[in-house]
Amino acid sequence: KQEVTQIPAALSVPEGENLVLNCSFTDSAIYNLQWFRQDPGKGLTSLLLIQSSQREQTSGRLNASLDKSSGRSTLYIAASQPGDSATYLCAVRAGQNFVFGPGTRLSVLP
Amino acid sequence: EPEVTQTPSHQVTQMGQEVILRCVPISNHLYFYWYRQILGQKVEFLVSFYNNEISEKSEIFDDQFSVERPDGSNFTLKIRSTKLEDSAMYFCASSEVSTGFGYTFGSGTRLTVV
Numbered sequence: 426k427q428e429v430t431q432i433p434a435a436l437s438v439p440e441g442e443n444l445v446l447n448c449s450f451t452d453s454a455i456y457n458l459q460w461f462r463q464d465p466g467k468g469l470t471s472l473l474l475i476q477s478s479q480r481e482q483t484s485g486r487l488n489a490s491l492d493k494s495s496g497r498s499t500l501y502i503a504a505s506q507p508g509d510s511a512t513y514l515c516a517v518r519a520g521q522n523f524v525f526g527p528g529t530r531l532s533v534l535p
Numbered sequence: 536e537p538e539v540t541q542t543p544s545h546q547v548t549q550m551g552q553e554v555i556l557r558c559v560p561i562s563n564h565l566y567f568y569w570y571r572q573i574l575g576q577k578v579e580f581l582v583s584f585y586n587n588e589i590s591e592k593s594e595i596f597d598d599q600f601s602v603e604r605p606d607g608s609n610f611t612l613k614i615r616s617t618k619l620e621d622s623a624m625y626f627c628a629s630s631e632v633s634t635g636f637g638y639t640f641g642s643g644t645r646l647t648v649v
Contacts (some may be wrong), residue, residue, distance in 0.1 A: 451589075461602065466624075466645070468640065468642035471640070506595070518638070520591065521566065521568070521590060522639070525578040527576075
């Protein structure tokens, strides 16, 4: 059974710092991996989708990498801003459904 | 950009009542899904639906839940007799194919059972 974990559970950084969020999954047989952002009480905003054949994806200040063989992905956020404060969820897709991690709660302090 | 639309955004219901959560998937998508997120917990898969039948379901999706595609555009989740522990955010999603691109989530319906 696929399990997804995320480290750290929470992170507080001053504005302007570069930071890395980590995601691990137990079964490397995945179709893709997706990073989402979730604001308190809100829905899921897709940030980056990495197919199993890809190593990384970039969008603006965000870069996500995937090492399928080791069951790991990282989300790199450059030059963090207070508006980046949210919970970041990692999810892997092996069958028809996504399996989500518990998220990393990020606070960027002005 | 095409969206998955969910209504209502927030629903309050009394324990024991039936609720129907509604979703309009992206028009050319063939696969439909429901997930839920209890406050402070992980997003969990409930059910997937293809070709007018359930293709996969989790252990959470017991007999009190049902899904339906009543017409060509809506996809619904019915909870027959709500319990306090059904309070959660419910997300609908759809995809064009079973494994590829285009898997899109809706913005969710917050269900509060009182």
